Amino acid sequence: MTEHRYPSADIAAIERVIRERRDIRQFAPGALPEGLLGRLIDAAHLAPSVGYMQPWRFVRIASSATREALWGIVDAERRATAAALPTRAADFLKLKxxxxxxxxxxxxxxxxxxxxxxxxGRRTLPEMDLASTACAIQNMWLLARAEGVGLGWVSFFDPDEVARLLAMPPGSRPVAILCLGPVAEFPPVPVLESQGWGKRLPLDEVLFEDRWKAGAGGTPTAY
Structure with a gap:
């Protein structure tokens, strides 16, 4: 046992929040607890980043008009995605x-x-800026779950349309819309799993040794 190890109760809490984190779409009425939004953004800003570049930027949507315009962009992509699905368009349109x-x-x-x-850190892997930003979002997600607050990551949008709406400078790129708020419950399993869109893969399908495991990592089912 290393001297740097956390107490067992702390480790159990970390493992619990990882297991119980959910991508939330259903929110209950009410505001976030006082000061929590700032703490969530601070948690995100403590994330690791390649070359310590800290590429993440956050735009809080404060006005109802901007929020409604943002929803319109998301809804347009929702309908475009449904039109592009080869077999499950009707099922997709039922999802929130x-x-x-x-x-x-x-x-x-x-x-x-x-x-x-x-x-x-980006000469051969320029996408590490996005990977770093995903780490920031995960920090926020885990703290939100520990605080009993829902967070949903929305990726259904045209990034150019969102950039225009928010007057982003050239070269910036929106990668996520995060919805945060109180919830009535946290689903026991991910919603897409419960509705038959996928399942958690067993570890032997994602963990290999020395080289790629023969027959693993096949093409996923197309929808």
């Missing part, structure tokens, strides 16, 4: 894919402009 209108808070997370100047 966002909580923009109901959530207590809405944030747009974007990549900063000027990222090409950061070479450290």
């Amino acid at each position: 894919i966002d909580g923009i209108r109901e959530a207590a808070e809405v944030l747009v997370v974007a990549l900063m402009p000027g990222r090409e100047a950061h070479i450290f």
Whole structure:
């Protein structure tokens, strides 16, 4: 046992919040607890980033007009996605894919402009700016779940339309719309799993040793 190990109760709490985190679409009325939004953004800002570039930027959607315009962009992509699904368009349209209108808070997370100047850790993997931002969102997600608050990551949008709506500078790129707020419950399993869109893969299908496991990592089912 290392001297740097956390107490067992703390480790159990970390494992619990990882297991019970959910992508939330259904929100209950009410505001976030006082000061929680700032703490959530602070948790995101403590995330690791390649070359310490800290590429994440957050836009809080404060006005109802901007929130409604953002919802319109998401709804347009929802309908376009349904039209592009080969077999499950009707099933997809039954899903609630966002909580923009109901959530207590809405944030747009974007990549900063000027990222090409950061070479450290990105020369062959420029997408590490996005990976770093995903780490920031996960930090926020886990703290939100520990606080009993729902967070949903919405990815159904045209990034150029969102960038225009929010007057983002050239070179920046929105990558997530986050909906946050109180919830009536946290589903025991992910909603898409409970509705037959997928299932958690067993570890032997995602963990290999020395080289890619023969027969693993096949093409997923197309919808």
